[in-house]
Amino acid sequence: MGNDYRSKDKFSVIIDAALEVFGEKGYYTATISEIARKAGVSEATIYEYFGSKEDLLFAIPGEITTQAVEFLEAMSPYIKGAENKIRASAYGYFNLYKNNPDYSSLVLLDLKHNRKFMEAEGYQAVKRSAALILDAIEEGVRSGEFAEDIDPYLVRSMILGTIEHVFFRWHLKGRKEEVADFIDPMLGIILGGIKRDGQPRAYQINITLPPQP
Amino acid sequence: MGNDYRSKDKFSVIIDAALEVFGEKGYYTATISEIARKAGVSEATIYEYFGSKEDLLFAIPGEITTQAVEFLEAMSPYIKGAENKIRASAYGYFNLYKNNPDYSSLVLLDLKHNRKFMEAEGYQAVKRSAALILDAIEEGVRSGEFAEDIDPYLVRSMILGTIEHVFFRWHLKGRKEEVADFIDPMLGIILGGIKRDGQPRAYQINITLPPQP
Amino acid sequence: MGNDYRSKDKFSVIIDAALEVFGEKGYYTATISEIARKAGVSEATIYEYFGSKEDLLFAIPGEITTQAVEFLEAMSPYIKGAENKIRASAYGYFNLYKNNPDYSSLVLLDLKHNRKFMEAEGYQAVKRSAALILDAIEEGVRSGEFAEDIDPYLVRSMILGTIEHVFFRWHLKGRKEEVADFIDPMLGIILGGIKRDGQPRAYQINITLPPQP
Amino acid sequence: MGNDYRSKDKFSVIIDAALEVFGEKGYYTATISEIARKAGVSEATIYEYFGSKEDLLFAIPGEITTQAVEFLEAMSPYIKGAENKIRASAYGYFNLYKNNPDYSSLVLLDLKHNRKFMEAEGYQAVKRSAALILDAIEEGVRSGEFAEDIDPYLVRSMILGTIEHVFFRWHLKGRKEEVADFIDPMLGIILGGIKRDGQPRAYQINITLPPQP
DNA sequence: TATGAATGAGATTTCATTCAT
DNA sequence: GATGAATGAAATCTCATTCAT
Secondary structure, eight states: OHHHHHHHHHHHHHHHHHHHHHHHHOTTTOOHHHHHHHHTSOHHHHHHHOSSHHHHHHHHHHHHHHHHHHHHHHHGGGOOSHHHHHHHHHHHHHHHHHHOHHHHHHHHHTGGGOHHHHHSGGGHHHHHHHHHHHHHHHHHHHHTSBOTTSOHHHHHHHHHHHHHHHHHHHHHTTSOSOOOOOHHHHHHHHHHHHBOOSSOOGGGOOOOOOOOO | OHHHHHHHHHHHHHHHHHHHHHHHHOTTTOOHHHHHHHHTSOHHHHHHHOSSHHHHHHHHHHHHHHHHHHHHHHHGGGOOSHHHHHHHHHHHHHHHHHHOHHHHHHHHHTGGGOHHHHHSGGGHHHHHHHHHHHHHHHHHHHHTSBOTTSOHHHHHHHHHHHHHHHHHHHHHTTSOSOOOOOHHHHHHHHHHHHBOTTSOOGGGOOOOOOOOO | OHHHHHHHHHHHHHHHHHHHHHHHHOTTTOOHHHHHHHHTSOHHHHHHHOSSHHHHHHHHHHHHHHHHHHHHHHHGGGOOSHHHHHHHHHHHHHHHHHHOHHHHHHHHHTGGGOHHHHHSGGGHHHHHHHHHHHHHHHHHHHHTSBOTTSOHHHHHHHHHHHHHHHHHHHHHTTSOSOOOOOHHHHHHHHHHHHBOOSSOOGGGOOOOOOOOO | OHHHHHHHHHHHHHHHHHHHHHHHHOTTTOOHHHHHHHHTSOHHHHHHHOSSHHHHHHHHHHHHHHHHHHHHHHHGGGOOSHHHHHHHHHHHHHHHHHHOHHHHHHHHHTGGGOHHHHHSGGGHHHHHHHHHHHHHHHHHHHTTSBOTTSOHHHHHHHHHHHHHHHHHHHHHTTSOSOOOOOHHHHHHHHHHHHBOTTSOOGGGOOOOOOOOO
16 A cells, blocks of 8 residues: 555646646646656656656546546436436536636647547547437437427537637636636526427417418 | 739748648647748748748738638628627638638637737637627627527627537548538527517418418 | 949948947847848848958958058158157057947957958958057167067057957947046056166166175 | 766866867857767757856856966965065966966957856956956055056056957967966066156166176 | 848757666 | 656757849
């Protein structure tokens, strides 16, 4: 435990430092040297744990995202109704990004643009979580909760795109103010736009024409 | 005229080459040397036209975006109704991104993450175009077209976020298939979610009349 | 005359600009581009008149120094006495350096350190003027004006070294105050130290020895 | 100790190589690449030890000069009489320049012309040593050893100017012959020129005795 | 003659990465 | 396991210089 513990500690320490530095400066501008300094280890030590700068980058999301997604997946069976599932996922993203600003900066500004990462292991969790949303939307269509002519992929893009866009701007603007909870209003609009609800929409009405002479 | 033509040509040739290389490899991975090779000029020549690699990057959007935005702005007064204005802007983005894949790759994958660029001149056009959408939304709220409790900034984020997200994924997936026109369905959902309910949406319905006896 | 005049003008204009820029920034830090700008000609034009940056550097002293030295040489026969000849030469240097600060900066800070220049044509005038001083000193020794055990080369080094040192420091200190006339005091000391004069020095006294037994 | 030794070695090895190359070619013409080659290290290694080419240049005098000056300063209190103090300092310069030809070349041909260096730390030692001379001269004036109407700054300029001029020419002429000891003759002249006349200069005379009957 | 335009040739500098200890 | 020290490999950028017009 002693060795293992110490070892694991150093691993985490490096990851944390890398997250912080990458998050602040971006992948290319960040240097191993600064990460090492912040982690309190030598540069060479970083290479004991991670094969390369890119490996270190890719190793970061593994932990954080996986944890968040596993929580969501575990919760999923207990949530009833497509809408609630979507809401849960959306809040999952929201909280993940909000509570881990360096991480979200890293993901939104660096990782997302890295094709290699998209194919790397660390991205699997993100994919699974995106799949959860898609499933929920499709479930909603099947169940009649949502209109059947909607494109589930588009709806998911709207949800994820909005969340990313808001956090993205937040980062670029220097993370000054806190990000308000925009999930409910956003879902209000999107769900309002795709729900097939009791109150028939205008385009669903039946018109009774007066008898023609 | 001859001279001028040749000069302008070289400027454009470099911009085009840079657009291509930056678009493919990203700003940091791209090298001046490759851009020079692709442009068919020497590296030194690039520095005759652009002071630095970053200047070159920032010079790219100036032309393309400005043109697109100016068209939108010129058109704006002739478009009546908030919804139509929004639609016009959304299609503006859509077409811009769709017709200039290298450019959209560059903007979405590189420029957007560059704080310096956000403050640079080339970005002004993008800002103006984003302002157009916001104005339209606010106009819709004032006119009663849209519910008054909506957050115009959120709505704009939804529109832009969705567009960016879709194109973003398209780039990361290798631009294989053509991007379908998702603007109408997207706006259908969003506008459907923000329109003031009392207002009958007669204009959206298709009526099939029963056969007349 | 028109052509020639114009042509000569441009030559001078370039020399003057070069003198100014070299004098201010030093040879290596100065750029042809800045000289061209200051001269109001294109860089290429400079190469019409001078083969290279170094040629331009070497061309500068030719005019100024030659003029000053020729004046000295012309005057020389009319000056009587070693001391007066030395004084004339020393003041020649003094005035040259004082009245042409850029030139003296150039010579003291750049040209002097350039072995190629020492062998170049432009340096001949300087050499001739240094020879004048040497001749005068030797003349003084021959005539008995100066002590015969002095080293004329050393004396010349003292004169030139002092003048250069003073102006050198003046340049490095930013040419703030005007350089005072230190030639007379300096020569007072040096000549005082080498003159074999009527007022017998201590070492020239006659000793009357007590009668030897 | 082993490590420390090796480390110090490399530092010195680079300094020595730089001294040699700068001394030979001058600062601007010298290249890091050649210094690295001569030092037997990579260019990158040089940058591990010195932040920039200029830093490397400025780091050179620190050691050599400081040592020489500290020796002088330590000796100073034990030397009695202004004249002897001046002589000691002058020989200090003389030996420094003579025993370290590369160094003196560097100082006289490169460093002295660098305004930044004049303000840099490495130059402090030179300044202190120049102050020593000035103090000695002023002491001589106060004590009546020297005439009171002399300008101590001028006298110092004469001493330093002469020394620099002689070594300077030596370098430019290719350091062929050895530099003779010109300090004593030079001081003989200068001191002869500034000494208060009343004081008999018994120690300088050669006496030829008349034939004894 | 004059020059706008283009470039060859390098120089400095930066960093990720390696390796002996 | 940890690291100090060293470096290979590039990349950006600068300028003196050339040449077609």
